[in-house]
Amino acid sequence: MDCPRVVSQALEPVRRRIEIVEGSHGEASVVDRAFEGADTVFWLCPPDPRAESVDKAYLEFTRSACDAIRRHGVARVVSVSALGPEDLSFNDMAQIMSEVLGRPVHYQLIALDTYKANLMKNGMSEAMAQAMADMMAAKDQGLDNAEQRTPESTTPTSFREWCEDVLKPAVLGDRLR
Known part of the structure; x- marks a missing residue:
């Protein structure tokens, strides 16, 4: 899915509340620029099914976000829960x-x-x-x-x-x- 298109099609109330920073969130300089002045960040690590290392796929990819969160004093990080409100088999x-x-x-x-x-x-x-x-x-x-x-x-x-x-x-x- 092409994320810039998804964001560009976001409902107007949402678009007024977000700032779009172009670039790859795999690049530390882009992440640093995006987190500057942010009080809340939604961070989602994309799956990399061909990664040769789990650490590289998740830890190395997220390290720049962790550094930028600390550096810019981001107060809140939003996560995604895959668990719904009920226990289902x-x-x-x-x-x-x-x-x-x-x-x-x-x-x-x-x-x-x-x-x-x-x-x-x-x-x-x-x-x-x-x-x-x-x-x-x-x-x-x-x-x-x-x-x-x-x-x-x-x-x-x-x-x-x-x-x-x-x-x-x-x-x-x-x-x-």
């Missing part, structure tokens, strides 16, 4: 998707080594595929329940709402009209 999510899409969706558990192999077969580097497998293992061991959810740490959007607003148009596209 993968089977629960498949049921909701089936209801929203009007077609059956089934969850099938696969072994982590199969998951990793499938990711690599589709172009992900070994390091990133291993990181994804490690994350799924951590989720299986309760990672998502490590801290109690609060309104401040959890998105208010339910999984069903997300399926209606995002998944359904993406999957069904023109058939919705």
Whole structure:
């Protein structure tokens, strides 16, 4: 997705509240310029499925943001929560998707080594595929329940709402009209 186009199409009330700084957020000088005078920053590290190192993909990429946050005294960093307001199993999510899409969706558990192999077969580097497998293992061991959810740490959007607003148009596209 072309981010400048998305920002340029933002609703006018949002556009009045943001300042656009052109450049790559992978470049320290651009990040430094963007954070100057900011009291709030939304930082999202883009996925790099071909990265040869998880540290390079996430830590090195974010280091310039951390430095700029400290240097400019940014008071608030906005994060994105992938956790909704309810605890759902993968089977629960498949049921909701089936209801929203009007077609059956089934969850099938696969072994982590199969998951990793499938990711690599589709172009992900070994390091990133291993990181994804490690994350799924951590989720299986309760990672998502490590801290109690609060309104401040959890998105208010339910999984069903997300399926209606995002998944359904993406999957069904023109058939919705």
